[in-house]
Amino acid sequence: MKRAELFDIYQSAIKAADPYRAVMEHLSLTGDMLSVAGAEYDLKGFRRIIVIGAGKGTAPMARAVEDILNDRINEGIVIVKYGHTGPLRKIVQREAAHPLPDEAGLHATSEIRELLKEAGEETFVICLLSGGASSLFVAPADGITLNDKRVVTDLLLSSGADINELNSVRKHISAIKGGRLAEIAYPATIVTMILSDVIGDKLDVIASGPTVPDGSSFRDALDVIHKYSLEEKIPSGVFSLLHLGVSGVLPDTPKSGAVFFQQVRNVIVGSIRQSVEAAQGRAAELGFEPQFLTSELQGEAHDAARSLASKSIEIRSAMQHGDSPRCLLAGGETTVTVKGTGKGGRNQELALAFAIEIAGIPGITMLSAGTDGTDGPTDAAGAVVDGTTATKARERDMEPTEYLANNDSYRFFQKFDELTGGKAHLMTGPTGTNVMDLQIMLVELMSAHSPSLANCQEAGQADRFGHCFRGFSFVPCCST
Numbered sequence: 001m002k003r004a005e006l007f008d009i010y011q012s013a014i015k016a017a018d019p020y021r022a023v024m025e026h027l028s029l030t031g032d033m034l035s036v037a038g039a040e041y042d043l044k045g046f047r048r049i050i051v052i053g054a055g056k057g058t059a060p061m062a063r064a065v066e067d068i069l070n071d072r073i074n075e076g077i078v079i080v081k082y083g084h085t086g087p088l089r090k091i092v093q094r095e096a097a098h099p100l101p102d103e104a105g106l107h108a109t110s111e112i113r114e115l116l117k118e119a120g121e122e123t124f125v126i127c128l129l130s131g132g133a134s135s136l137f138v139a140p141a142d143g144i145t146l147n148d149k150r151v152v153t154d155l156l157l158s159s160g161a162d163i164n165e166l167n168s169v170r171k172h173i174s175a176i177k178g179g180r181l182a183e184i185a186y187p188a189t190i191v192t193m194i195l196s197d198v199i200g201d202k203l204d205v206i207a208s209g210p211t212v213p214d215g216s217s218f219r220d221a222l223d224v225i226h227k228y229s230l231e232e233k234i235p236s237g238v239f240s241l242l243h244l245g246v247s248g249v250l251p252d253t254p255k256s257g258a259v260f261f262q263q264v265r266n267v268i269v270g271s272i273r274q275s276v277e278a279a280q281g282r283a284a285e286l287g288f289e290p291q292f293l294t295s296e297l298q299g300e301a302h303d304a305a306r307s308l309a310s311k312s313i314e315i316r317s318a319m320q321h322g323d324s325p326r327c328l329l330a331g332g333e334t335t336v337t338v339k340g341t342g343k344g345g346r347n348q349e350l351a352l353a354f355a356i357e358i359a360g361i362p363g364i365t366m367l368s369a370g371t372d373g374t375d376g377p378t379d380a381a382g383a384v385v386d387g388t389t390a391t392k393a394r395e396r397d398m399e400p401t402e403y404l405a406n407n408d409s410y411r412f413f414q415k416f417d418e419l420t421g422g423k424a425h426l427m428t429g430p431t432g433t434n435v436m437d438l439q440i441m442l443v444e445l446m447s448a449h450s451p452s453l454a455n456c457q458e459a460g461q462a463d464r465f466g467h468c469f470r471g472f473s474f475v476p477c478c479s480t
Contacts, residue, residue: 002442003384003423006367009282009327009440016278017371017433019057019130019195022270023064026193034069036191037267043072046124046189051076051091052112054137055130055207056372056434057195059086059093065126066090075115078128079108079136084430099157099377100150101138109139109176116181119188127181127190131197131372131434133207134167139176141241148235149173159228160337162298163198167208171253172221172245173238174208178253179261181210186260196271197434199296199332203266211264214253218245272331272435275371279440283327288442290327291315297332297439301346302353302404304334308439309357312364316443325444333436336376342408345376347437351383351424352409356400359390366441369426372434378410381428382437392420 026037034041043049049072051065058078063086066073076091081098096105119125140149152173156166171178182190192211194203203212222242225231231239244250254260272295280290293311297304308330315326334346344352347368358364369375369382390400393412396419403412413425 002365005286005288005442006365006384006440007426008286009279010367010369010438012282013275013279013438014371014431014433016274017195017270017272017435018060019270019433020060020064022195023061023128023193024068026267026269027065027068029068036193036265037269039191039265041124041189041191043124045122047122048074048119049124049126050074050115050119051126051128052078052115053128054079054133055128055195056081056084056098056132056430057130057432058128058133059084059088060432061128061130061193061195062086062088062091062093065128077108077112077115079105079112081132081136081430084432086432096136096138098132098135100153101135101146103146105136105138106146109137113139113176113184116185116188119185121187123185123188125185125188125190127192127211129192129207129210130195131436133210134170134177137176137181137207137210139174141173141175143237143241144173145235145237148238152234152238155230155233156224156228158338159230160300160335161224161228162335163333164202164205165224165227167205168216169221169224170208171214171216172218173241177208177210178204178214178216179209179212179258180254182212182264183254183258183260187263189263190265192264192266193269194266195433195435196268197333197436199298199436201268201271203268212266213256213258213261217252218242218250222246270433270435272371272438275435275438276329276331279329279438280327283329287324288327289324290329293328293330295331297330297437298334301334301336301350305350305353306357308366308441309354312366312441312443313358313361316361316363316445319443319445321445323445325442328441328443330439331436336407338407340406340408342403342406343378343411344407344409345370345374345378345380345382347375347382348378348380348409348413349404349407350439351385352400352404352412355385355389356404358385358387361387362446363387363444364441366439367426368437368439369428370434370437371431373428373431379427380410380413381426381431383409383413383424383426385424389416389424392416396420
């Protein structure tokens with residue numbers, strides 16, 4: 001298994017999405033002139049500068065702002081996921097839960113709202129957003145409780161709703177999302193710097209668009225509830241609020257043209273594209289021929305795995321001896337419709353499904369991991385698998401398809417490593433960034449000859465009867 005090469009390429013992708021560097025490349029100060037992605041702001045025209053934000057990668061973003069503005073910053077609060085703090089001097093950090101919001105997030109968001117309510121025309125607000133902000137920025141709409149939001153979020157995540165659908169609902173049961181943060185801060189000038197974790201970098205979807213005109217409506221949010229047949233499962237207060245919004249009793253989220261967006265600028269400072277480009281470069285340096293597949297991988301994790309496995313097998317079957325090994329790259333964000341009682345995340349589920357699809361096929365290895373270092377409600381970033389993974393599991397009375405059906409990918413890889421002494425589970429800890437997920441597949445033709453049957457078996461090329469895998473069939477092992 002080429003775990004070392006895969007991890008090397010993954011690490012290069014993580015470095016390219018470094019939040020600190022992303023801000024530093026888009027923000028600069030010359031005298032009193034602050035440049036934000038080419039737009040100039042004369043700081044002499046502002047009495048106060050405050051920094052706010054939320055997300056898994058927001059601490060290093062805030063550190064970059066501190067390094068540029070130093071004592072010009074008057075106040076600042078950012079909300080990060082537990083364990084994702086960083087060294088800050090001026091800006092206060094609050095830790096809260098992700099993916100389900102908690103009381104800590106509620107209190108921290110309340111602090112930020114109070115800070116913004118004091119903002120005036122001579123206030124300059126720098127808002128920093130990265131993946132996870134939708135859960136960390138939590139301010140339920142009137143009549144909605146924190147538990148209501150937790151229940152709705154959990155139901156939508158378990159049902160397989162994508163980020164667009166999930167955030168459409170979130171925005172309409174929130175007092176801060178869907179442009180409402182800009183409304184609270186008006187008439188201040190706002191610059192929002194965004195590390196995107198959304199396919200297509202949709203501004204009104206990233207972090208549920210707190211400083212962006214909302215393109216969705218109460219009707220869209222209610223349609224999501226209907227789509228996943230959650231009418232009888234969501235809290236009555238949420239269902240009632242959405243109906244009041246659809247009927248026009250409640251005003252919808254702020255739309256384009258609203259006066260409080262006139263002094264707001266939203267800037268994407270980083271996304272999955274930079275990570276994929278860096279991964280391509282590193283793969284080439286390691287001797288692989290890189291091939292970019294997509295930066296918009298989505299849908300059910302097991303379906304995405306099937307598609308990626310099919311592509312990997314297709315490319316392998318077309319290779320000739322002497323061809324350079326290939327590195328296939330994909331990025332995006334899949335979903336998991338939870339039907340079982342297990343524990344896992346979309347990357348571990350995708351890797352397990354991929355392992356089942358390529359069982360017995362040598363020369364294909366894959367890493368699937370979150371760029372933030374966490375996958376779902378687990379401490380794993382993802383997993384690494386190859387053509388021997390499913391076979392080795394079955395030899396140890398572990399049936400991969402049963403774990404997959406129970407959405408129990410975390411326990412599969414945990415037990416697999418315990419029994420085999422392997423390192424299929426990828427444990428990185430928080431990376432400090434978050435630009436969706438990354439899938440890396442290494443594809444190569446195995447050597448035509450192995451020095452021994454044991455080596456063939458170890459490489460996943462031979463079965464216990466002394467037959468080697470060649471192409472798509474078994475033949476007598478070259479060493480027997």
